[in-house]
Amino acid sequence: MIWLSPQARTAIQRTLLPILIALSAAIVVLGKADQLVFESARTAVTDAAAPVLDAFSRPLRAVGKVVDRVRMVVDTYDENTRLETENARLLQWQQTALNLAADNQQLRGLLKAVPDNALSYVTARVIANSGGAYVRTVLINAGSDDHVARGQAAITGEGLVGRLTEVGNRAARVLLITDLNSRVPVMIEGSHVNAVLAGDNSERPRLLYLSAPDATKVGDRVVTSGEGGVFPPGLPVGVVDALDPAGPRIEPYVELSQVGYVLVVDYGLAHSLPQPVQVPARPGKRKSAGEDDTANR
Amino acid sequence: MALKVFSIPALPKVNNGAARLLPVATTLLAALISVLPVQIPGYAALTPVFTLMAAYHWTMYRPDLLPPLALFAIGLTEDLLAGSPLGINALLLLLTRSAVLGYRRYFVNRTFPYVWTGFTLLTGAAMFGLWALHCVLDLSLLDFRNTVIRAALTIAIFPLASFLLGRAQRSAMGAG
Numbered sequence: 001m002i003w004l005s006p007q008a009r010t011a012i013q014r015t016l017l018p019i020l021i022a023l024s025a026a027i028v029v030l031g032k033a034d035q036l037v038f039e040s041a042r043t044a045v046t047d048a049a050a051p052v053l054d055a056f057s058r059p060l061r062a063v064g065k066v067v068d069r070v071r072m073v074v075d076t077y078d079e080n081t082r083l084e085t086e087n088a089r090l091l092q093w094q095q096t097a098l099n100l101a102a103d104n105q106q107l108r109g110l111l112k113a114v115p116d117n118a119l120s121y122v123t124a125r126v127i128a129n130s131g132g133a134y135v136r137t138v139l140i141n142a143g144s145d146d147h148v149a150r151g152q153a154a155i156t157g158e159g160l161v162g163r164l165t166e167v168g169n170r171a172a173r174v175l176l177i178t179d180l181n182s183r184v185p186v187m188i189e190g191s192h193v194n195a196v197l198a199g200d201n202s203e204r205p206r207l208l209y210l211s212a213p214d215a216t217k218v219g220d221r222v223v224t225s226g227e228g229g230v231f232p233p234g235l236p237v238g239v240v241d242a243l244d245p246a247g248p249r250i251e252p253y254v255e256l257s258q259v260g261y262v263l264v265v266d267y268g269l270a271h272s273l274p275q276p277v278q279v280p281a282r283p284g285k286r287k288s289a290g291e292d293d294t295a296n297r
Numbered sequence: 298m299a300l301k302v303f304s305i306p307a308l309p310k311v312n313n314g315a316a317r318l319l320p321v322a323t324t325l326l327a328a329l330i331s332v333l334p335v336q337i338p339g340y341a342a343l344t345p346v347f348t349l350m351a352a353y354h355w356t357m358y359r360p361d362l363l364p365p366l367a368l369f370a371i372g373l374t375e376d377l378l379a380g381s382p383l384g385i386n387a388l389l390l391l392l393t394r395s396a397v398l399g400y401r402r403y404f405v406n407r408t409f410p411y412v413w414t415g416f417t418l419l420t421g422a423a424m425f426g427l428w429a430l431h432c433v434l435d436l437s438l439l440d441f442r443n444t445v446i447r448a449a450l451t452i453a454i455f456p457l458a459s460f461l462l463g464r465a466q467r468s469a470m471g472a473g
Contacts, residue, residue: 017365021391024369027384032434038383045377049329053378057334064336128332130379131344133443134431137380138334166380173380180435202440203339258336 043168046139050171053127054141061125061260122146122264124154127171136179136201136256137162142264143170151230154262159236159253160184160224161262172264176256177237178205185227186237188220197222197237197250203257206247207240216240216248232267308361309470316469320355320363321371323462327351328375328386342443345451348375349423350458352390353416356397357405358466368394382434389423396422409456416455424448 004012031038072079124142142148144167154161154174162182166173175182182199186207193215195207210216220240226233241251311317327347334341348371355363372387379386396419404415428444 013364017391017395020365020369021388021395024372024384024388024391027373028382028388028430028434031383038377041383042377042380045374049374049378052329053332056329060333060335126334128378129334129341129344130381131331131333131341132379132381133342133447134427134435134439135379135381136341139332139378139380180437180439200440201342201443255338257338257341260334260336 039166042173043166043171046166046171046173047143047168050127050139050141050143050168053139053171054125057125057127064258064260120147120266122148122266123261124148124172124264125261126259134180134201136176136182136199137165138174138176138259138262140172140174140262140264141170143168143172145169147266148172148264149266153231153235153265153267155235155265156254156259156262158255159238160231161254161256161259163230164264174262177252178203178256184231184237185225186222187225187233188216188240189223190221191215194225194227195222198247204241204249204251205238206244206249208247210247216243218243222250308359311359311362311470313469317362319465319469320351320359321367323465324348324351324355324363324367324371325374328371328378331375332378343447343450345447345454346389346420346423347458348372348386348390349393349420349451350416350455351462352393353397353419353455354459354462356394357401357412357415359470360394360398360401363394365391365394382431385427385430389427392426393419393423409459412459413452413455416459417452420448420451420455424451 027038122142124140124146126138127141128139130137140154148164148167150164150167150172152164154164160177162174162176162179164172165175176199177184177197178199178201180199180201182197182205184197185194186197187194191212193210193212195210197205198208199205207216207222218240222237222240224231224233224235224237236253238250238252240248242249327350331344331347335344352363352368368390369387372385372390373383375381375386376383397415400415404411424444424447428439428441432439
């Protein structure tokens with residue numbers, strides 16, 4: 001450590017706090033003005049912290065399991081009755097589904113329909129959440145090392161969770177559909193009414209810009225519409241839970257605050273999107289609009 | 298908010314290296330704990346502000362061992378991990394230091410209710426400030442309810458945090 005006279009040390013201590021306060025405020029403003037400025041710092045820190053968070057979050061998963069198990073033991077009788085009823089109902093559905101699948105296959109054959117793109121899945125564990133009232137994101141323990149890329153969809157068996165916004169080597173951040181900045185093109189299943197699902201940091205996001213505002217009713221299923229090309233059409237999102245003049249509220253199928261694992265799915269759509277991070281024009285330098293102009297001249 | 302500069306009070310010297318690191322280590326741990334995915338419905342939005350508790354405790358009792366630069370670094374780390382706007386937690390922790398040093402003499406070496414009252418006032422101001430700042434950054438009027446619940450949880454958990462930090466402090470540094 002550099003030796004300083006006590007006077008110098010006191011002087012530094014006196015001025016350091018206001019300087020750092022001003023610096024923090026400047027960083028907040030700068031980060032707001034250009035979201036990409038600190039992108040590499042974010043991915044670097046999350047990458048470095050991923051193993052630690054991974055280790056810390058494992059016991060929590062175990063605690064969650066114990067709580068679940070206790071709850072299950074308590075509810076066994078009711079749960080069993082419910083499951084028996086549900087099973088009988090699902091067996092009927094299974095028959096219907098089998099019939100429909102056979103029909104569908106025949107009709108597809110007649111139409112010479114192109115099959116859906118082959119998908120590749122990566123299963124990842126949630127290792128951190130955003131811990132606060134103002135952001136809804138989670139960190140997962142898969143990154144570009146696992147061939148995960150920005151823009152891909154994160155889903156669970158129940159439905160859509162969100163999409164990947166920052167991808168490091170070992171960890172990636174998922175913007176949940178409930179985040180204030182999340183906008184997902186969706187449609188009401190059946191009626192094909194298009195809308196945008198807009199998060200507002202609450203548990204239940206809203207439907208905005210409905211193409212037919214009065215046609216929606218409580219209980220309608222909401223699925224992705226595939227518009228804009230981020231998500232494929234037909235991913236289950238949630239059900240309309242309440243009608244509100246400002247826009248119907250959706251109850252997501254996925255219990256977002258309890259997601260432990262997600263599937264990161266590559267639908268082969270991410271490359272069709274304009275990449276948010278611009279390709280460097282010269283090594284080590286970000287391309288700006290001005291450079292674009294000079295390149296065209 | 299008191300932005301005046303206050304000189305740091307003279308405190309008994311701690312020579313043990315590990316003990317000197319305790320305030321920084323516990324505050325960093327608080328930052329890590331606050332991003333852990335606890336699977337309780339609704340928990341993520343209401344996570345208590347653990348770093349605020351650690352910053353308050355250490356600035357109250359050992360401001361010399363939790364310097365502004367450490368608060369700045371821990372705040373930035375928390376922002377990067379949580380995905381919140383960068384600089385916001387750093388600003389919060391540094392302003393906490395500034396406020397606590399300014400009003401320290403009213404709360405230090407008093408009974409716990411005084412210390413807790415000080416923390417309650419600080420948390421109220423800090424959470425309102427955070428909410429207002431996020432409203433400005435997001436250009437929208439954000440729901441205030443979660444902020445109130447989060448502040449209440451933070452205040453409610455503080456006695457436990459204070460007890461644990463106090464125990465760690467006494468065992469590492471002796472009564473001080």
